[in-house]
Amino acid sequence: MNIITHTLAGWCAGRQISDRPRDAVLLTVASIFPDIDGIGALVDIYRGQEAVLFSEFHHKFGHNLFACLALLPLVWYFARNFRIMFWFTILFHFHLFCDIVGARGPDGFQWPVYYFFPLNDHELTWSGQWEINAWPNFVFTLILLFVFFRQILLTGFSPLGLVSHEADSVLVDTLSNRFGHRKNQAK
Ligand SMILES: [Zn+2]
Numbered sequence: 221m222n223i224i225t226h227t228l229a230g231w232c233a234g235r236q237i238s239d240r241p242r243d244a245v246l247l248t249v250a251s252i253f254p255d256i257d258g259i260g261a262l263v264d265i266y267r268g269q270e271a272v273l274f275s276e277f278h279h280k281f282g283h284n285l286f287a288c289l290a291l292l293p294l295v296w297y298f299a300r301n302f303r304i305m306f307w308f309t310i311l312f313h314f315h316l317f318c319d320i321v322g323a324r325g326p327d328g329f330q331w332p333v334y335y336f337f338p339l340n341d342h343e344l345t346w347s348g349q350w351e352i353n354a355w356p357n358f359v360f361t362l363i364l365l366f367v368f369f370r371q372i373l374l375t376g377f378s379p380l381g382l383v384s385h386e387a388d389s390v391l392v393d394t395l396s397n398r399f400g401h402r403k404n405q406a407k
Contacts, residue, residue: 221323221352228361230249230252231248232368233311246304249291250309251314251315252315255315260272279319284336284338285336287312291312292305295308320333320346322351325352330345372395
């Protein structure tokens, strides 16, 4: 799935799992981190070449078990909470699951997940995989957007609050006025 869907999934799950915005950030990181191995695309674009590095490394060094395990000490450092570590692991793997079921390329390539990379090159794929721009991904993203805005209304806090309390208040008030919900105390 695309990075926007992964980001929304992580943030919405994070807000559902914990009241602390910091935990939501950590769980959002869990949900998007695997795609760090797609960074070769930027180099490809910079060099004006075909997707050489992207094809070579995407779904490898980020989309694997060991990347997840390597991140857990950092999660502990920031969260000091085993429950958040557990959910970090789940959301990391939910990203892999979403890619396996719904990230087929327009050319039909399945973009297998190399779950045990660099230990071996075993490929995880699913024969029923749908395309990355197919309707299930679109519907899932719409549902996440609904949950995203609903959580803002219910909690009185949006991701803007991570950088600016004022901007967050403006957004929450605007949404509250538009949709008529009363926000709870900001968290
Ligand atoms: Zn991915």
